[in-house]
Amino acid sequence: MSIFKDNPQVVIIADSTGETAETVMRAGLSQFGLKEVEIKKYTQIEEPEQIIKVIERYKNSNCLIAFTIILPELKETLKEEAKKYNLPIIDLIGPVIEKISHFLGITPQLKPGAYREVDQTYYQRIEAIEHAVRCDDGRDLRTLFKSDLVIIGVSRTSKTPLCMYLAYHGIKAGNLPLVPEVVPPKELFTFNPEKIFGLIIDPEELRKIRRERLKSMRLDYLADYAQLKRIYEELNYSRQIMEKIGCQIIDVTNKSIEETASEILTKRRDF
CATH class of the missing domain: 3.40.640.10 (Type I PLP-dependent aspartate aminotransferase-like (Major domain))
Incomplete structure (x- = not known):
């Protein structure tokens, strides 16, 4: 029993x-x-x-x-x-x-x-968390491009939680959103591409995620932000940027934060 x-x-x-x-x-x-x-x-x-x-x-x-x-x-x-x-x-x-x-x-x-016990690893983790917060969504570009890793991608591809997870493991990670209407900073194209990871996702899955996000905020879930036409436009644009940079591209469709982080760390060790 x-x-x-x-x-x-x-x-x-x-x-x-x-x-x-x-x-x-x-x-x-x-x-x-x-x-x-x-x-x-x-x-x-x-x-x-x-x-x-x-x-x-x-x-x-x-x-x-x-x-x-x-x-x-x-x-x-x-x-x-x-x-x-x-x-x-x-x-x-x-x-x-x-x-x-x-x-x-x-x-x-x-x-x-x-x-x-409090050791160097502890302080390294705290510093990495502070770093992730400081340059979340590309807020502080000067800090962002001092990161161990830079995560790029369209909205709702889990860039922020991924950076926080990496920070917990002592890695200074920052993220930058890619939006067709916003020209990426020039530093993105001169930064070491081996330290940049681009996140992509299945369009249908992203639409579902965005709709749920809008509903949770009590906004119109049929807004352009959650429409497939807009999503395809953003994803195509982001992939063009990633290919221009020559960075690693990771598909996060149906993946947990832990799985994505593990894939990033594995690829990072292969450099």
Whole structure:
């Protein structure tokens, strides 16, 4: 019998922020069409008593417990308490650490939250996010052309969220919209084309996206902005610009931000 029969819950117990556990569980649940499962997080767990209290709360619940606990004594407490009430558990980090330890031939530090300590990577990420905000939609051209990557394309091809996603990974990305009525800045044609990525999309898909955008703003979804004639005009114009630049072109039709970013990073490594 599946534990996901009625009102399923996922309970996350973590000795740090619990973000890793939540990301992994949501990815796993999505494979079963379970995107709306309730997830409860109990983080910064440092004492066995905290674990006992959480398990006690869910002893009669239809829940799956996922945990990222590093310290052996805390992990043992969790396993014992879960077994007492026959609650299913998943250790999301233990097996990974064991495999790495075996592969490297060294003993792990067993330091909770070690990977989240403030280091140079953190500051690099913050700087990249500030950069993305500063030159979003080509607002600051001087900053834009100091980017690690420049993303170009017509409206609603996910340029902004893509830049923010790349920024989270420490990459300074800026974006510039391509509109037939607006002449692109001359710097776009002198900037290193290997650092420029052009986004294209299926016209029908773009029309659907634009219509939904207009509806959400309570505007006329039949406006020229969402008409196929206009969309074809914009896409043809943008492709002409991209080909003139000689940049990489990526089709984002039905792709998630993560998929597009992964493709960009792969192509970037191939330069």
